[in-house]
Amino acid sequence: MVRGVLIDLSGTLHIDNTVTPHSVEALQRLRKAGIKVESKSQLHTRLTNLGFQHHPEELFTSLMAALQLVKKYQLNPLLFLSRSANSDFANIVDPDAKPNAVVVGLSPEDFNYPKLNEAFNLIREGAPLIAIHKARYFATPTGLAMGPGGFVEALEYATRTQATVVGKPEKTFFTLALEILGLADCPHEVAMIGDDVENDLGGGAVALGLRRYLVKTGKYSPGDENRVDPPPDGVFDNFAAVVDVLLSSQV
Numbered sequence: 001m002v003r004g005v006l007i008d009l010s011g012t013l014h015i016d017n018t019v020t021p022h023s024v025e026a027l028q029r030l031r032k033a034g035i036k037v038e039s040k041s042q043l044h045t046r047l048t049n050l051g052f053q054h055h056p057e058e059l060f061t062s063l064m065a066a067l068q069l070v071k072k073y074q075l076n077p078l079l080f081l082s083r084s085a086n087s088d089f090a091n092i093v094d095p096d097a098k099p100n101a102v103v104v105g106l107s108p109e110d111f112n113y114p115k116l117n118e119a120f121n122l123i124r125e126g127a128p129l130i131a132i133h134k135a136r137y138f139a140t141p142t143g144l145a146m147g148p149g150g151f152v153e154a155l156e157y158a159t160r161t162q163a164t165v166v167g168k169p170e171k172t173f174f175t176l177a178l179e180i181l182g183l184a185d186c187p188h189e190v191a192m193i194g195d196d197v198e199n200d201l202g203g204g205a206v207a208l209g210l211r212r213y214l215v216k217t218g219k220y221s222p223g224d225e226n227r228v229d230p231p232p233d234g235v236f237d238n239f240a241a242v243v244d245v246l247l248s249s250q251v
Helices: 023-032 044-049 062-072 083-089 113-124 149-159 171-181 239-248
Strands: 004-008 036-040 077-080 101-104 129-131 137-140 143-146 190-194 211-215 234-236
Touching: 004 171, 023 036, 023 239, 036 171, 062 083, 062 101, 062 129, 062 171, 077 083, 077 113, 101 113, 101 149, 113 149, 129 149, 171 190, 190 239, 211 239, 234 239
Parallel strands: 004 036, 004 190, 077 101, 101 129, 190 211, 211 234
Antiparallel strands: 137 143
């Protein structure tokens, strides 16, 4: 029996502004079955606009984890984030003070030499490097695009330091998500559904014993299921197909 489901959103429920087949209805079916749902993304507004009946308290994002870390240590970070993500840090960052930390997420317009060099020098002076995640790539309507992972590793290499990664696939991230669901004591009764076999279904998901289901949407490429050990517990065409199987096993 599955008591809870963790869902990666971008690439699993939607790709940019396009909903994956029948995912809106499938998410509703999960809730009606009494299964606890926890989703990971920055895009609550986008989900609502796409037709998902999504509750804000169900969102647990790597951005939220980074924000908590910055608050805890009272940091004033240099940000490599999208405009919408930057707004979450608006009341924390003092633009008139020198940054004393570096936070890297997905922000293609910021990955240029001058700003990366600024981050390089801050880290060399002792500023911590915080990575939202280290994804190699992400899905767009026109195909795959390079993710922030390569830029994080470039900074690590140049500064001989190690980033603190707050997002998937870190065990801490999944543990906190399970605690929010109230299912930390039974991770084997929680399913993780995603399109990224390494970041969604590797690392902490394996260590905690979650049920791991890979969908062939978003950033999925043929053969991905063979690139991790142990392999996923199931591979499905899309999110709705996973839900069909999960709900049939509840009877």
